[in-house]
Amino acid sequence: MPAADVIVVGLGAMGSAAAFALAQRGYRVLGLDRFAPGHDRGSSHGKTRIIRTAYYESPEYVPLIRRAWTLWRELEALSGRPLLRLTGGLYIGRPETELVRGTLASARQHGLAHELLDAGEAMRRFPGLRLAPDQVAVYEEQAGLIDPEAAVAALQDLARGAGAELRHSTPVETWSFDRDEVQVETPSGTFRAGRAIIAAGAWMGQLVPELAPSLTVWRILHVHFAPIVPDRYDARRFPFALWEDESGLYSAFPELPGQGVKFGRHDSGEPCTPETARRTVTEGEIAILRETLRRYWPDAGGPVLWYLTCLYTMTPDHHFVIDRHPANPNVIVCSACSGHGFKFAPAIGELLADLATDPHRTPPSLFRLKRFSDR
Numbered sequence: 001m002p003a004a005d006v007i008v009v010g011l012g013a014m015g016s017a018a019a020f021a022l023a024q025r026g027y028r029v030l031g032l033d034r035f036a037p038g039h040d041r042g043s044s045h046g047k048t049r050i051i052r053t054a055y056y057e058s059p060e061y062v063p064l065i066r067r068a069w070t071l072w073r074e075l076e077a078l079s080g081r082p083l084l085r086l087t088g089g090l091y092i093g094r095p096e097t098e099l100v101r102g103t104l105a106s107a108r109q110h111g112l113a114h115e116l117l118d119a120g121e122a123m124r125r126f127p128g129l130r131l132a133p134d135q136v137a138v139y140e141e142q143a144g145l146i147d148p149e150a151a152v153a154a155l156q157d158l159a160r161g162a163g164a165e166l167r168h169s170t171p172v173e174t175w176s177f178d179r180d181e182v183q184v185e186t187p188s189g190t191f192r193a194g195r196a197i198i199a200a201g202a203w204m205g206q207l208v209p210e211l212a213p214s215l216t217v218w219r220i221l222h223v224h225f226a227p228i229v230p231d232r233y234d235a236r237r238f239p240f241a242l243w244e245d246e247s248g249l250y251s252a253f254p255e256l257p258g259q260g261v262k263f264g265r266h267d268s269g270e271p272c273t274p275e276t277a278r279r280t281v282t283e284g285e286i287a288i289l290r291e292t293l294r295r296y297w298p299d300a301g302g303p304v305l306w307y308l309t310c311l312y313t314m315t316p317d318h319h320f321v322i323d324r325h326p327a328n329p330n331v332i333v334c335s336a337c338s339g340h341g342f343k344f345a346p347a348i349g350e351l352l353a354d355l356a357t358d359p360h361r362t363p364p365s366l367f368r369l370k371r372f373s374d375r
Contacts, residue, residue: 004030004165006356007184007193009172009207012044013148013342014335015199016155017349023162025353030191031164032184034171034203037156041274042201043311044152044342046222048253048262050240051343052089052143056102057318059109060366064347071346072146079154087254088239089143090122092296094135099244103138115139126239128232130298145240145253148342155345172207177328195356199334202274202311208333210326214372215336218269218312219277223289224260229299233261242266243296252297261300263293266339269312281307312339322351322367332356
């Protein structure tokens with residue numbers, strides 16, 4: 001007999017959410033991850049993640065993020081843990097930038113509450129913000145921050161409570177399938193199931209070689225700075241911000257207790273593999289981020305509290321990969337979330353559970369593998 005109905009490979013945000021969704025429906029679930037719980041080697045750590053609704057990347061994401069908001073609140077209630085913090089969000093740039101144009105397009109298409117502020121009005125509304133005269137800011141109230149470590153822990157605890165077996169420190173070495181069964185090889189032995197979900201983040205290209213030509217792993221750096229002016233950027237009254245200018249696209253997180261202001265570049269990273277990602281940070285890298293942060297939040301870039309690196313797994317169009325394996329529809333591949341997927345985790349987990357258990361369910365066209373071969 002197979003060890004499980006579904007094996008989930010990778011227990012980051014997406015895999016943990018899928019394990020919970022499946023176990024909640026009564027399926028036998030075996031989850032496998034190469035690291036111990038709460039590790040910092042992948043893409044599901046770092047104290048904070050942004051959640052937003054007016055989605056500049058494409059209006060097609062808005063229904064999915066609305067569902068994710070609902071499920072995050074349900075997870076808070078089920079787990080008894082606070083996972084979300086509403087702060088509002090600012091999307092800053094010149095009117096022609098992709099960030100501003102895309103945010104407004106999503107908001108208008110889906111009737112989302114938002115305000116378009118000129119530079120002067122934005123700076124009056126949020127002291128501590130500095131904009132150029134030709135820049136604007138879109139303000140969205142329905143936006144905020146997620147605690148990623150608490151969120152993944154809650155998903156795993158709830159999955160176990162619903163009957164899932166989760167094995168950490170159990171790397172998947174190889175996997176194979178025939179018509180009726182998926183076999184997964186690990187140092188602990190061979191596991192079998194009727195179906196599998198592979199949600200291995202930066203390891204996707206290694207475990208699913210068919211995807212490797214379409215995936216690039218980036219090393220991403222975020223630095224936590226102590227504000228120069230205490231409480232100026234307090235998350236209780238100051239929103240997170242994304243801004244796009246001629247130098248790139250950046251994310252700035254308001255001050256949280258003991259965390260300072262977190263800041264990093266979003267649209268570019270050092271290419272690497274999960275094994276070769278550079279975890280050290282240079283003074284030059286920190287200096288560049290501090291200078292960029294002070295351009296918009298002039299009172300934020302004080303002493304460094306700490307820094308962290310994480311991994312983005314990028315596709316050419318920066319949209320997700322969620323689809324059936326091209327050689328076996330009982331194997332679902334997921335992730336390559338291009339640095340903006342965490343906020344969707346419970347909704348993606350629900351979608352993965354649907355795909356793994358309903359042969360007629362199809363993923364949104366935006367996420368299908370076919371788009372790469374059609375290029």
